[in-house]
Amino acid sequence: MADYIYSMESRLTPDQQRGVNLVQEIARHAGLNLYLTGGTIRDLITGLPIRDIDLSVQGNPLKLQKELEKAGISVQGVDEDLRTLHLLMPGNVRAEVNLTRSETYDKPGKAPSIAPATINEDLRRRDFTVNAMALSLNPGSRGLLLDPFNGIADIEAKVLRVLHNYAFLEDPIRLIRATRLSARFHWPLEERTQARYDSAKENNYIEYVGKRSIGAELEQLAHEDDPIGVMRALEKDDWLKVLHPHWSVAKAEASDVGHAIKLRQTLTDLGYSVESGPMVMYFLTRKMSDKDVSEIQRMIPRRDFVEKWKHLEHDAQALAKKLTGKEAATNSGSWKLLSATAAESILFLSLTTKQGAVDAKLKNFLGKWRQVREKLPFPEMAEMRITAQLPEYQHILDQAFLQLLDNKLRSHNEIVNFLKPFEPPPPPPPPPPKRGRGKAAAAAEPVASAPVVAATPPAKRGRKPKGAASAPPDAVTVAPTAQPIGKPIAGGKAPVPPKTATVAAKTAPAKAEKKLVQPAKKTVAVKKPVVTKKASPKKKPPARKALAKKLVAKKPAPKKPAAKKAAKKKR
Numbered sequence: 324m325a326d327y328i329y330s331m332e333s334r335l336t337p338d339q340q341r342g343v344n345l346v347q348e349i350a351r352h353a354g355l356n357l358y359l360t361g362g363t364i365r366d367l368i369t370g371l372p373i374r375d376i377d378l379s380v381q382g383n384p385l386k387l388q389k390e391l392e393k394a395g396i397s398v399q400g401v402d403e404d405l406r407t408l409h410l411l412m413p414g415n416v417r418a419e420v421n422l423t424r425s426e427t428y429d430k431p432g433k434a435p436s437i438a439p440a441t442i443n444e445d446l447r448r449r450d451f452t453v454n455a456m457a458l459s460l461n462p463g464s465r466g467l468l469l470d471p472f473n474g475i476a477d478i479e480a481k482v483l484r485v486l487h488n489y490a491f492l493e494d495p496i497r498l499i500r501a502t503r504l505s506a507r508f509h510w511p512l513e514e515r516t517q518a519r520y521d522s523a524k525e526n527n528y529i530e531y532v533g534k535r536s537i538g539a540e541l542e543q544l545a546h547e548d549d550p551i552g553v554m555r556a557l558e559k560d561d562w563l564k565v566l567h568p569h570w571s572v573a574k575a576e577a578s579d580v581g582h583a584i585k586l587r588q589t590l591t592d593l594g595y596s597v598e599s600g601p602m603v604m605y606f607l608t609r610k611m612s613d614k615d616v617s618e619i620q621r622m623i624p625r626r627d628f629v630e631k632w633k634h635l636e637h638d639a640q641a642l643a644k645k646l647t648g649k650e651a652a653t654n655s656g657s658w659k660l661l662s663a664t665a666a667e668s669i670l671f672l673s674l675t676t677k678q679g680a681v682d683a684k685l686k687n688f689l690g691k692w693r694q695v696r697e698k699l700p701f702p703e704m705a706e707m708r709i710t711a712q713l714p715e716y717q718h719i720l721d722q723a724f725l726q727l728l729d730n731k732l733r734s735h736n737e738i739v740n741f742l743k744p745f746e747p748p749p750p751p752p753p754p755p756p757k758r759g760r761g762k763a764a765a766a767a768e769p770v771a772s773a774p775v776v777a778a779t780p781p782a783k784r785g786r787k788p789k790g791a792a793s794a795p796p797d798a799v800t801v802a803p804t805a806q807p808i809g810k811p812i813a814g815g816k817a818p819v820p821p822k823t824a825t826v827a828a829k830t831a832p833a834k835a836e837k838k839l840v841q842p843a844k845k846t847v848a849v850k851k852p853v854v855t856k857k858a859s860p861k862k863k864p865p866a867r868k869a870l871a872k873k874l875v876a877k878k879p880a881p882k883k884p885a886a887k888k889a890a891k892k893k894r
């Protein structure tokens with residue numbers, strides 16, 4: 324049986340997973356049943372990227388709003404009629420939480436009457452079979468997949484199938500969704516669905532489409548991975564002019580859209596989370612009149628999305644001004660400025676600036692400057708004990724990096740000299756070896772300060788080979804290794820700390836391993852620990868070997884085996 328929870332946990336990005344966990348916790352606390360639904364399940368099963376998170380609760384999601392906001396989730400839109408929350412979760416994860424509802428269509432073109440319903444009824448009001456599945460996230464049934472229309476079979480067959488014959492009549496936006504999803508996945512409409520689609524088109528059902536649905540579709544286009552490709556499909560089927568009468572592929576700045584999507588990937592690879600939708604929409608409508616653009620903006624329900632779109636040009640101008648000003652006169656100044664700038668502004672300015680100097684700084688910020696960190700001499704730094712264990716380690720790295728950016732540290736020596744004042748004092752020397760009993764006890768103690776320790780086989784019972792008492796145990800020296808930081812992380816975030824390798828004595832308790840943090844220069848051999856028991860003369864330390872032998876000889880036979888023998892005889 325398929326394990327959908329495993330699929331969910333492995334397919335969602337960490338940010339998406341965290342977002343789902345947050346909503347899950349909040350819904351559970353409020354006593355509401357929660358399901359993962361719609362396109363999220365479809366994409367989970369197909370293995371395609373999961374673009375947004377669709378969740379449904381059996382109960383009113385608006386009740387969760389305050390708790391969601393407290394948890395750091397931004398509620399970007401509230402649809403009071405449908406009782407739907409549009410969310411932006413940390414890491415720019417878009418999500419929607421719906422009320423599980425039933426829909427009754429009295430007349431085409433009229434909004435349906437809706438009523439709270441069970442999840443099973445909710446799945447019946449969906450558009451396509453592949454979108455009509457739900458995964459329970461509730462304690463009692465967690466992991467159970469509800470698939471009443473056999474959406475899995477249609478995913479395998481790669482077709483889009485409506486749930487019933489009236490699907491396009493009841494909600495004509497499904498015609499546009501059919502074209503958009505078909506263009507995205509390259510999945511055809513199933514035969515009967517295609518026939519219904521053609522007839523709906525012929526009968527002009529689209530004239531009954533609701534404004535709210537158009538607004539939502541407009542925004543969806545901006546989140547497509549290939550928006551121009553989808554736009555072409557919509558234009559071919561005459562849907563683009565339904566979204567806006569003056570819109571066409573020719574009104575989009577197609578090459579900029581392509582560049583925006585590529586550069587978004589670069590930024591994502593550098594560790595940024597970028598909300599590129601508003602920018603994509605900017606380029607998709609680039610050649611439309613201001614009036615047409617404002618009309619489109621008014622139709623989109625997510626106000627936050629529209630605000631970001633509106634502010635793109637202004638924010639980019641402000642950034643360009645700063646990049647050509649005093650603050651960014653040096654490389655380090657530019658680095659600090661850009662590190663504190665929203666990724667969306669960096670992306671947008673990179674695509675639109677006509678100023679060579681600004682362009683060069685943006686390119687360096689995203690490329691060349693990041694490699695400068697690799698000049699830091701991590702092996703020497705480890706020897707100087709400048710490692711991630713120091714609380715000020717990140718600060719030291721940043722300072723050195725900024726100096727390197729400004730070309731103030733030109734040679735290896737200059738870098739090392741710069742780092743020297745940060746070198747912490749050496750660790751205290753290991754305690755001197757103790758004699759006799761103390762010596763044995765010391766050997767048994769965890770070796771906290773010794774950086775390099777001996778790998779000693781566990782003490783064996785019985786006679787020792789000649790000279791064993793005086794010969795030091797073999798010492799295995801492991802030099803501390805320090806690895807250079809791989810990929811520099813955007814915004815001065817902490818890079819991967821170099822690792823310090825240590826090997827703990829096999830006989831030393833586990834706790835000692837944790838303490839072995841300082842890099843070592845010298846080899847310290849650790850004596851075999853000898854476990855002693857006061858009461859047992861058998862286990863006297865080797866220094867008293869002779870006496871111990873005598874005592875063993877005099878010692879009466881152990882009681883237990885004797886008693887056992889007697890018992891055996893009786894039997």
Ligand code: ATP
Nearest residue numbers: 361362363374375377448449450454455494496497
């Ligand atoms: P994606 O988010 O990847 O574009 P999606 O199918 O998830 O695709 P959403 O707009 O997020 O699209 O919608 C979520 C779900 O809501 C859909 O999968 C579908 O089940 C349902 N849905 C959306 N629009 C309609 C509609 N017009 N009629 C019926 N169900 C719909």
Ligand code: MG
Nearest residue numbers: 362363375377
């Ligand atoms: Mg979705």
